[in-house]
């Protein structure tokens with residue numbers, strides 16, 4: 001197998017066992033393990049984090065330990081390295097030399113040592129690498145234990161019909177949708193919703209098939225109503241936090257209607273024309289999928305919306321609904337349904353339907369906000385997890401929120417100025433290694449950053465013609481789907497964020513979903529795509545920026561390794577953010593694989609990785625120098641990124657502290673040469689010169705900024 005392939009697909013358990021025995025770093029906190037591993041390699045962690053010394057090699061929970069040739073943290077060594085590795089007379093010409101030559105002899109040596117040189121107009125040209133350290137090849141394939149999928153369909157004799165699904169639905173599932181066995185959560189939920197009249201609080205892993213778990217029984221119950229047609233009324237209501245998720249649930253319902261045309265699903269979500277939604281509601285639907293805000297709007301303003309027959313209410317991604325502030329809206333919707341309900345008077349008319357309203361709440365967690373939503377919307381609910389046995393009622397409740405077992409979680413601690421080249425290298429490597437095609441999602445902190453990275457990677461790209469699936473001759477930077485000459489022929493780049501119109505969002509997602517599996521597709525997105533989206537064949541998720549809430553980490557990485565498939569996820573962290581691993585450790589009981597950015601750079605850029613990465617980066621910098629609009633885009637992305645960074649939860653301030661950012665180096669990762677001051681950013685260190693702001697004003701200003709950032713970025717409704 002190619003050395004460059006990171007996916008862990010070894011099945012040789014004997015080697016795994018022996019690796020495990022060799023491992024000296026299991027148990028305890030990750031920090032203690034890391035400390036032990038570093039000291040085993042003779043590397044003492046410096047007291048104060050030094051960005052240039054963060055070039056640590058990989059540390060893996062269960063990885064065999066390798067001895068690093070030199071102590072790269074020693075200051076003396078760094079100087080010696082610089083001198084020995086780039087002796088002026090015999091070293092090859094490096095790309096940065098072009099810049100040096102323009103600057104004269106005194107400044108050249110500074111650039112070689114990686115300190116950077118001041119340029120004109122407040123610009124600052126720093127080199128990417130302080131030295132070209134040796135990279136020892138690692139056997140990634142064999143160092144992590146391979147785990148059986150935890151969200152796959154059951155491999156035993158359990159069938160959908162055995163769980164009570166009727167023949168027609170069973171045929172639709174097995175013959176048309178090619179789903180032969182239910183998943184664990186479906187095994188627990190289907191019989192309960194079909195035979196009992198009790199509310200459910202469903203908690204299961206990402207990609208475990210929750211949607212069909214609640215949709216199938218509702219669909220079957222409606223099929224049993226002989227008199228049902230589109231004018232009979234709305235019998236089920238499904239609420240989802242994002243428009244994309246609502247659309248996806250609606251399309252699952254549409255697929256099912258192929259086996260029963262009488263049942264009509266409908267959808268009302270923000271961003272669509274209200275008039276056409278009203279017309280749809282007037283014509284009549286039986287199962288309504290909605291985002292809460294838009295539904296509340298229709299309850300107020302659409303006379304023909306009649307929820308008096310609703311027998312099933314499903315709240316999908318409950319914790320996210322609460323996080324987005326829908327508590328009041330949902331409380332109002334539930335009250336409205338209660339107050340208008342005619343269930344008691346229509347029981348005889350629909351004898352096969354439940355005699356009371358059944359509420360189902362799906363959530364990644366059953367604690368905190370989600371628990372509160374349960375109190376608002378559920379009555380005497382049974383808690384169902386994947387481990388719930390179908391016919392046992394009172395279960396011991398175990399909060400089992402973890403990433404799918406088969407997912408390979410990698411972590412790369414990257415110095416700020418090397419972020420962009422490391423990302424480029426990962427993408428290059430994916431295209432090189434996954435010859436059969438690949439799908440990658442890259443999560444960023446804000447829309448502006450998505451726009452910049454999309455444009456940087458699709459520079460000179462051609463627009464995809466949706467009708468012909470061919471690329472147009474002309475480049476069109478307004479498009480959200482472009483080819484990427486930079487990454488290679490046939491690579492398509494997408495972007496998705498909340499500031500795009502709903503129409504564009506829907507079209508982009510649909511194009512991404514329908515792209516042939518043989519192509520390489522890469523989506524740059526914000527958290528608008530982190531929840532519930534079931535995009536086929538996602539092989540890699542890259543968290544280029546860590547999320548704003550730890551649960552979102554679980555949901556982002558959950559876009560891969562779905563329904564038993566394998567998947568890889570890479571989390572980028574700055575050296576100052578390593579403590580973040582403490583916060584997400586519980587999501588990864590099987591450990592995480594630490595990958596050094598040098599190794600990642602080598603896999604994508606090849607043997608002369610430092611030379612080629614520098615050339616690649618200089619190209620980006622030149623592009624910004626030559627193209628003012630691209631420069632403005634990068635500057636906007638950088639400033640928005642810093643602003644977004646400042647909105648990390650105060651409880652995570654010791655991990656994500658804007659004051660600990662090296663703004664100059666971070667700007668470099670946006671291809672910028674300006675000093676942060678020139679870009680209008682300061683880290684707070686110069687604030688003492690200003691008049692001290694009243695603490696109350698600070699609080700209000702931050703709250704206003706956070707609210708503004710939310711409405712720009714997370715335009716969910």
Ligand SMILES: Nc1ncnc2c1ncn2[C@@H]1O[C@H](COP(=O)(O)OP(=O)(O)OP(=O)(O)O)[C@@H](O)[C@H]1O
Pocket residue numbers: 153179180181182183186204205206207208209210211212531532533534558559562563
């Ligand atoms: N029984 C099954 N066998 C095989 N695949 C299935 C089965 N049930 C669902 N799937 C597929 O699994 C994928 C994930 O399903 P779904 O989107 O419902 O997951 P989920 O649990 O809601 O995930 P998330 O928490 O991320 O929203 C879908 O592509 C779906 O078609």
